[in-house]
Amino acid sequence: MSATSPIPASVFVICRDAEETIALCLRSVADFDDIVVVDSGSTDRTLEVLKELESGGLPIRLFHRDWPGYAAQKQFALEQCRHDWCLSLDADEEIDEPMRKAIADLMASGPAQKGYDLLRREWIAGYGHAHRWVAHTRMLRFFDRRAGGFDLSQSVHESVSVSGPTGVLKQGFILHNAWMTPEQHAQKQIAYSSLKVQQRLERGKKALPIKMAFSPLEYFFRSYVLRRYFLCGWGGLAASLLDGSYAFQTEWKHWLAEREVAI
Template identity: 45%
Template sequence: MTRFSSPVSALVICMNEADMIGECLESVDFCAEIIVVDSGSTDSTLDVVNGYIAKGYPIRLFHNDWPGFPRQRQFALDQATQPWCLSIEADEAIDDVLRQSITNVTQLGNDAFDGWYIRRRDKLKGYGYAHRWVLHNRLLRLFRRDKATMDLNLRVHESFEVPGETGTIENGVLLHRREMTIAEDLARANTYSSLKVATLVERAKKPGLIRL
């Protein structure tokens, strides 16, 4: 796999992620462009990012004061120039199999899909990464730049949408490297569900009709 050759803009938003962002950037070195949007880090995050720029990584670094997850992600998307975008957190990394899978689907010229769901494997404190046979989160993280939309009123931050057909990349996973306890993982899931319900109430929709 040739470095920096896939027609993909990786979108990374960050703040105070000095201990995490390096591995994230290394995992997306197949992308032709890496957009990093920092919202005011006070640790050495920017030094780490600039170090990768000095190594030749195709990183475009921006500062944008924190406007909330949806607007910050939209800001990152607005800076992208490649036909495909990959949304990735600073504490996540693409495994080698997923790197190849993303390269394959973005370079084949397949017009059937506007976006691709990716499976994410969480890391639980004391247990490590969940077994590969465990059902993982399925997230829409890879999408065509000119098709992606963002509801700026959403309170939950994983919310890019595309109008057309989507597929699921079956080979490879997105590794969530920040360790959580089982209690923290459950609390996060409950918080996301509550935020989704609050958003639906604001839209005057019935939450029972939506998968939480």
């Protein structure tokens, strides 16, 4: 593959009201042959930004679809892709140059696996992208869609599963540009914890009240110590405490939901 040839793979992104981050996201994958964007009703400048990027030469194909849930929307986007090898990105993510080059090299030589975990550097308010030495989030994001897809039973924290061997792409990062105010972060935690409880109830999972005490401590310890967020200063401490808060909200809501059903 020459330096000017597009990467023979698809990128798919779902979005709504992502005017602040969508341009960074899509410009980072401008070298890919196919970019699928599924919008679920943006009311800000997202659609205008997409038109500007398309006019600038990015191979964007835009689809409009009402919101059916995270996993279902991503599966729909995946099915619109022109290539079998696909990269899944969120609208507030971008890939850095080392990762772009690693994917290009992988496609030039031929992937040996059915999918690859990519490393993501989280955005930490008050610090920036997480320190390089933290234990970064690993997610299966680049994969052969013929080998799998999204689990439609997951209403939150949707993920890809594939049949066959997978590997890790160690070069570069997905950069998570989650620039949220404290109010926006609180709203996201409220929404995600509610979705997680709904998913638990649908699966018949029982609440354990004792987890209201221990899960927040576990989440904090995992983030601050095991993932080494202490390297990110006060921002890392705050992010770890917020992880604990999310765990508490989830267990508390689960316990309350079961009590209301019993009543």
